[in-house]
Amino acid sequence: MSMISRALFQLYGRYAEHNRWELLNGPGDSRVQGSQIIEDESLVNRWGDKVVLITGVSSGIGVETVRVLASTGATVFGTARNLEKAKEALGSLLDTGRTDLSSVRACVKEFLKQSSKLNILINNAAVINTPESRTKDGFELQFGTNHVSHFLLFYLLKETLLETARSTPDFHSRVRFIAIALFLLTISTLKETTTDGLLMDLADG
Secondary structure, three states: OOOOOHHHHOOOOOOHHHHOHHHOOOOOOOOOOHHHHHHHOOOOOOOOOOEEEEEOOOOOHHHHHHHHHHOOOOEEEEEEOOHHHHOOOOOEEEEOOOOOHHHHHHHHHHHHHHOOOOOEEEEOOOOOOOOOOEOOOOOEHHHHHHHHHHHHHHHHHHHHHHHHHHHOOOOOOEEEEOOHHHHHHHHHHHHHHOOOOOOOOOOOO
16 A cells, blocks of 8 residues: 555544554554444434435445444445345345446345435445456446446435435435545556556646
């Protein structure tokens, strides 16, 4: 990650001091846990009427995000490529390959069967440092998984997010992309796959 300036990840707010680079040493370091944030914001059992969809809950931060948001009382859906591995996570699980756009469409169809509204969409699923390969739709694997599938998921759920926001004016719908660091790390991959017909303009701000 040395090729990326730490300035791009500058944090602000009440928890910034606990997330300084020199303090990040893995599990048990100074970072505030998600459960503590939920308590600090007085959100425990306060979101009983909210619906959340989180991608990539097979392991890591996706699992913890499901657990923490479930403590708010919200209905939490999680997507996973490996459903067996994801069963430890709380909430409802939806199967999606993420590298196959047809599976993203199928996931959305199944989600909308179970819920007519969506307050929060968290795009957490991502891959990095994978062998050179292509998705079923012909995209470079990291680009297809980390970007194209996320965009399609958002596009297919956009109207649901907007309709939900209109019905709850005191709570705007939210969309979060967790893999922003992977976006920056994927730049090198994109450079390798760029052709004369593709112009990339990358801005710092």
